[in-house]
Structure formats: structure tokens, C-alpha cells
Amino acid sequence: MKKHKLLILGTRGIPGNHGGFETFAERLALYLVKKGWHVTVYCQSNGEKFYRRKFYYSLWQGINLVHIPVPKNSSFWSILFDFKAAFNAVNQEGIVLTLGYNTAIFSLLYKLRNRLNVTNMDGMEWWRKKWNFLEKAWLYINERCAVWLSDHLIADHPQIKKYLRQEVKTSKPISVIPYSAQVVTKADETLLKRYCLVPRRYALVIARPEPENSILEIVSAFSQRPRNLLLVILGNYFPHKNAYHQQVLAAASDEVMFFGAIYNQEVVKSLRYYTRLYIHGHQVGGTNPSLIEALSAGSPILAHKNPFNSWVAGKDAYYFQDENDCSQKITQILDDETNIETMKQNSFARYYEEFADDRDLKAYEDLFLNRLNHK
Incomplete structure (x- = not known):
């Protein structure tokens, strides 16, 4: 044959x-x-x-x-x-x-x-x-x-x-x-220790540091007030070469952590699985694989409001339009433990509906x- x-x-x-x-x-x-x-x-x-x-x-x-x-x-x-x-x-x-x-x-x-x-x-x-x-x-x-x-x-x-x-x-x-993406029903919690992270005590952003990914808006929104947990940012930042990177770093409070690019997929899987909130700021593009992988890990989703993200994350995710709206939604979500668990289940439901296996x-x-x- x-x-x-x-x-x-x-x-x-x-x-x-x-x-x-x-x-x-x-x-x-x-x-x-x-x-x-x-x-x-x-x-x-x-x-x-x-x-x-x-x-x-x-x-x-x-x-x-x-x-x-x-x-x-x-x-x-x-x-x-x-x-x-x-x-x-x-x-x-x-x-x-x-x-x-x-x-x-x-x-x-x-x-x-x-x-x-x-x-x-x-x-x-x-x-x-x-x-x-x-x-x-x-x-x-x-x-x-x-x-x-x-x-x-x-x-x-x-x-x-x-x-x-x-x-x-x-x-x-x-x-x-x-x-x-493959569903994530468990992850290695010990991988968080090298980054001094505690499960459910951090929010997560995984994106290239570019304006259309709303990194500056997210960091500024998170930094508007003390959150009593961390915001973890993955991606390479070069402030000496890039003015936008410089702006993002300058806007960050002490609770914002920049971990650089992490290519170890087991580590990234654990970060998604144990995050309290996954924030997705992409404004342009189609179905972003990182958002699918967040759904597959049951990450509670807060995404930039646009037709691309709205279809992927579905009607039960949370959405923001600008910096102030993002700040308000972060406060609303993080202060409601019951809602966090509901959001997690909603992410799994949307994953199985459209993006499974x-x-x-x-x-x-x-x-x-x-x-x-x-x-």
C-alpha cells in the first residue's frame, strides 16, 4: 500500500x-x-x-x-x-x-x-x-x-x-x-516550588509582549491596588531594546512577577492547572492555542472582549474591554471563591464542547x- x-x-x-x-x-x-x-x-x-x-x-x-x-x-x-x-x-x-x-x-x-x-x-x-x-x-x-x-x-x-x-x-x-489540546486533569504541584508559587495564589498571563495582546492594560489593571496574590507573566522582555516592554515593566507593582519564556511544557501545564485566574489579552487573531490550553486545564478565564475570544472561551467566561474594566473584573473574580470553582467547570465544559482531544x-x-x- x-x-x-x-x-x-x-x-x-x-x-x-x-x-x-x-x-x-x-x-x-x-x-x-x-x-x-x-x-x-x-x-x-x-x-x-x-x-x-x-x-x-x-x-x-x-x-x-x-x-x-x-x-x-x-x-x-x-x-x-x-x-x-x-x-x-x-x-x-x-x-x-x-x-x-x-x-x-x-x-x-x-x-x-x-x-x-x-x-x-x-x-x-x-x-x-x-x-x-x-x-x-x-x-x-x-x-x-x-x-x-x-x-x-x-x-x-x-x-x-x-x-x-x-x-x-x-x-x-x-x-x-x-x-x-489534551485535557489536563492533574499536574505536578512540585514544579511550582522552583518559582516560589502556591497553588491558587497567582493569576497567569502567557503571551508575546506586544501591544495587541493587552499586556500593558492587564499589568496596569492588576497593579491598581494590592491583590494579596501574584500576577505571573510569561514571555521575554527586553526593556533596553523595546519601549513597550519598558512601559510594561514600569507599570508593574511588586505583586507582578516576570518569569521570562518557559518552554518546559510540564511546567507550563502546572502553571495553567494551578492558576487562580488565566488572563488572556489577545485582541487580534483566530483561535489562540494558549487559550485552548487554558480551557483544557480548567483555568478560570478572563479575556479581552472581541469576537475571536468570545467564541473560543464561550458565554460563561468573563471579559474586559479596557484597563479599568479589567481591574474591576479581577477584583470581582478574585473575591468570590465559589465563582472561581464555577468558572473552572465552565472552562472544562467549553473545552469538551469544541476543542477536546x-x-x-x-x-x-x-x-x-x-x-x-x-x-
């Missing part, structure tokens, strides 16, 4: 150490390999010692890895990496799955060769505040290229499908496949098989 083949592009590679698409690519690749697929993932190798080498190949848990060296991790070199990956992939057999549209212009290679190309459209990347005009223009153009050049589009949120239909006005087939991975495989059968 001939194996089906899949090529995964658009990430920095696996094993996933960055969250987001890297984690999803790892999950999908491992799942499909177990189902008998031949899976190749393109990986970016950074540093001069790698750059002096040509492409090199390795095998990880049955997944073929193609390592493409670049001298450093920057926007320019990432674009070059994506081009080299696309140029290599177009000469290989298999379905091309592109995660994100940041360099979708290179999908022209697949179009010219009549290769089956499926693109996950991610969030509205060009909407993000961090980009300057030229960067937004590049992303906008590539969003359109992804729509024009792909055979099938994947939206991780109903709102993204709506946007593609009504604003971009595409008639291309679109599948809505939100991310899933590996239903996203099964949906991807079903989509691929359907496309192959109707090619």
Missing part, C-alpha cells in the same frame, strides 16, 4: 520550542506518522556554524526533517528560509501544507507545478499594531497571494472564514478547523484524504 505524503512548511521546525505553529506541526506530524503517512517538516537552523553547511537531513520519531541553515533569526533570513523550503518542496512528492501566509507569494511555485497546496490562514496578521506600513503591506499582499494561489484554505476560527468570504471575497473551499488532527487528515480522492 502506497503511503500518503505530506510536506509541512511555514514554521521554524520541530521539535516545537516556540509554541503556536511549531507545536501544532509537531502534533500533526506525530499523529499522521502513526497513521502511516510519510511526513516531512522543514526546519530553520540559525547561526553561522549552521549557515556554512548545505541542507542536511535527519529523522525524528519517524518524521523526516529538512534542515535549512540561515545565519541568524531575522525577518529577512526567515523569508529566505521560506523561499528555500518552497523551492525544495516543489520538487518533492506529497501534499504541501503551509502554516501561515507570511510568504505565500512563494506558493506560485506550487501553482506553476500544479501541486496540491493547503494553507492555514492563521489570524489577521497584517492587522497587528507592531508592524510598520511596509511590513503591513507585505503581509496584506501575501494574504491575498495565499487566497489566490492555494487550492484549499483552513481557518482556525469561524470569524476568519467570515472575513475571507465577505472581505477578501474568495470562493475557494474553506474548512474551519480550530486547534485542540485530537479532533483537529483528525479533521486535517480527513481533509487531506478528501482532497486526494477528488484530485
Whole structure:
């Protein structure tokens, strides 16, 4: 029996150490390999010692890895990496799955060769505040290229499908496949001790330190008054390089703790499971994996009010609109022990309703098989 083949592009590679698409690519690749697929993932190798080498190949848990060296991790070199990956992939057999549209212009290679190309459209990347005009223009153009050049589009949120239909006005087939996560019914409490944390005596934020993630509003809101518990922030902050990071750190009270980026998934799982409140400030994008993982751990949710978060966390979560509203909601939630437990159960209920187990991975495989059968 001939194996089906899949090529995964658009990430920095696996094993996933960055969250987001890297984690999803790892999950999908491992799942499909177990189902008998031949899976190749393109990986970016950074540093001069790698750059002096040509492409090199390795095998990880049955997944073929193609390592493409670049001298450093920057926007320019990432674009070059994506081009080299696309140029290599177009000469290989298999379905091309592109995660994100940041360099979708290179999908022209697949179009010219009549290769089956499926693109996950991610969030509205060009909407993000961090980009300057030229960067937004590049992303906008590539969003359109992804729509024009792909055979099938994947939206991780109903709102993204709506946007593609009504604003971009595409008639291309679109599948809505939100991310899933494994349920967390227990976690290692001892992992909290290295951070001097006590279960249920801290709130948690896991997000890149960018304006559209409402980090400044959340930190300022929490710091408006003593809370008698901690706010734990995960993410790398570089105040000497970034004015926004500097603002966030300056706004923090003594009860706000910055732990940097933590890539140990067992530690992150424990942090989510034992948090008293998970605060999610993302304003832009589709279904954020971090919010799904918070639901899967039964974390009580306070999220920024927008159509993306409202659909994911559901009607029973709490939402804030600005700094003062966030402060009031934090006070309201933290002072009500009974409500905290209800919120925890509501998170589990929403998780089982929409995001349980590996239903996203099964949906991807079903989509691929359907496309192959109707090619």
C-alpha cells in the first residue's frame, strides 16, 4: 500500500520550542506518522556554524526533517528560509501544507507545478499594531497571494472564514478547523516550588509582549491596588531594546512577577492547572492555542472582549474591554471563591464542547484524504 505524503512548511521546525505553529506541526506530524503517512517538516537552523553547511537531513520519531541553515533569526533570513523550503518542496512528492501566509507569494511555485497546496490562514496578521506600513503591506499582499494561489484554505476560527468570504471575497473551499489540546486533569504541584508559587495564589498571563495582546492594560489593571496574590507573566522582555516592554515593566507593582519564556511544557501545564485566574489579552487573531490550553486545564478565564475570544472561551467566561474594566473584573473574580470553582467547570465544559482531544488532527487528515480522492 502506497503511503500518503505530506510536506509541512511555514514554521521554524520541530521539535516545537516556540509554541503556536511549531507545536501544532509537531502534533500533526506525530499523529499522521502513526497513521502511516510519510511526513516531512522543514526546519530553520540559525547561526553561522549552521549557515556554512548545505541542507542536511535527519529523522525524528519517524518524521523526516529538512534542515535549512540561515545565519541568524531575522525577518529577512526567515523569508529566505521560506523561499528555500518552497523551492525544495516543489520538487518533492506529497501534499504541501503551509502554516501561515507570511510568504505565500512563494506558493506560485506550487501553482506553476500544479501541486496540491493547503494553507492555514492563521489570524489577521497584517492587522497587528507592531508592524510598520511596509511590513503591513507585505503581509496584506501575501494574504491575498495565499487566497489566490492555494487550492484549499483552513481557518482556525469561524470569524476568519467570515472575513475571507465577505472581505477578501474568495470562493475557494474553506474548512474551519480550530486547534485542540489534551485535557489536563492533574499536574505536578512540585514544579511550582522552583518559582516560589502556591497553588491558587497567582493569576497567569502567557503571551508575546506586544501591544495587541493587552499586556500593558492587564499589568496596569492588576497593579491598581494590592491583590494579596501574584500576577505571573510569561514571555521575554527586553526593556533596553523595546519601549513597550519598558512601559510594561514600569507599570508593574511588586505583586507582578516576570518569569521570562518557559518552554518546559510540564511546567507550563502546572502553571495553567494551578492558576487562580488565566488572563488572556489577545485582541487580534483566530483561535489562540494558549487559550485552548487554558480551557483544557480548567483555568478560570478572563479575556479581552472581541469576537475571536468570545467564541473560543464561550458565554460563561468573563471579559474586559479596557484597563479599568479589567481591574474591576479581577477584583470581582478574585473575591468570590465559589465563582472561581464555577468558572473552572465552565472552562472544562467549553473545552469538551469544541476543542477536546485530537479532533483537529483528525479533521486535517480527513481533509487531506478528501482532497486526494477528488484530485
